Amino acid sequence: MKPTGLPLYVMMMIGICFLSYGHSTAFGLAMVEVRNLANAVATFQYEYGEYPAPANWFEELTGGEKALINVRKKVYVDPVEKTDPWGSEYQYALLDTGSVKLPMIYSLGRDKISKTFGHDPDDISSWREEQIPLAYYRPPLFTTKRIVVGTLFCIGYGFLLLYLRAKRMK
Numbered sequence: 001m002k003p004t005g006l007p008l009y010v011m012m013m014i015g016i017c018f019l020s021y022g023h024s025t026a027f028g029l030a031m032v033e034v035r036n037l038a039n040a041v042a043t044f045q046y047e048y049g050e051y052p053a054p055a056n057w058f059e060e061l062t063g064g065e066k067a068l069i070n071v072r073k074k075v076y077v078d079p080v081e082k083t084d085p086w087g088s089e090y091q092y093a094l095l096d097t098g099s100v101k102l103p104m105i106y107s108l109g110r111d112k113i114s115k116t117f118g119h120d121p122d123d124i125s126s127w128r129e130e131q132i133p134l135a136y137y138r139p140p141l142f143t144t145k146r147i148v149v150g151t152l153f154c155i156g157y158g159f160l161l162l163y164l165r166a167k168r169m170k
Contacts, residue, residue, distance in 0.1 A: 025085075026084075026085035026086065026110065027124070029085050030084045030085055030107045030109075030124045033081050033084065034090065034105055034106065034107055034124050034125065034126050035126065036077060036081060037061070037081060037090055037092075037105045037126070038103065038126035040076035040077040041061070041076075041103045041105065042103075043076055044061060044069075044070070045103075048070070050069065051103050052069060052092075053069075053094075054092055054093055056068070057092045058079075058082055058092075062075055062076070062078075063076075084109075086110050086112055088107065088108040088112045090106070090107055091106050091107070091108065091117075091118065092104070093117065102127075103126070104126065104127060105126040106118035106123050106126065107123060107124040107125075108120075108123060109123045109124060
């Protein structure tokens with residue numbers, strides 16, 4: 001059987017597509033974790049009649065030693081969820097409108113900076129219905145790095161095909 005260029009092309013496309021999913025997976029995970037934290041805060045407020053204080057909110061949700069309101073040490077959220085996929089701690093604040101307090105939970109996003117307390121283009125927050133378009137977290141398909149990696153992969157695969165063909169002709 002004579003090797004063709006089709007397997008080479010297919011392998012290159014699979015490699016390029018595989019390289020494009022890192023940020024989108026982190027984005028999805030952060031969205032889920034922010035929503036989990038928001039649900040945990042809402043459940044906490046329902047059971048205790050007040051929201052956890054911003055100073056020790058995570059201790060309250062995990063039933064830690066420094067919990068002041070959560071005296072039963074009930075665990076509302078897994079302690080692993082303290083940091084987002086980019087390594088920054090999730091942020092929590094209580095917005096006091098005068099008559100009502102609203103919890104605000106957000107991730108700093110992949111740049112690890114928030115200049116607007118959760119309203120930056122890459123921040124992932126509990127109060128926004130429409131989150132950042134996935135395109136922000138998925139870089140363009142054909143970047144220089146992907147083209148170089150894809151080309152090197154194709155060259156290596158080409159040499160493998162040549163080697164196998166030479167070995168078979170012996």
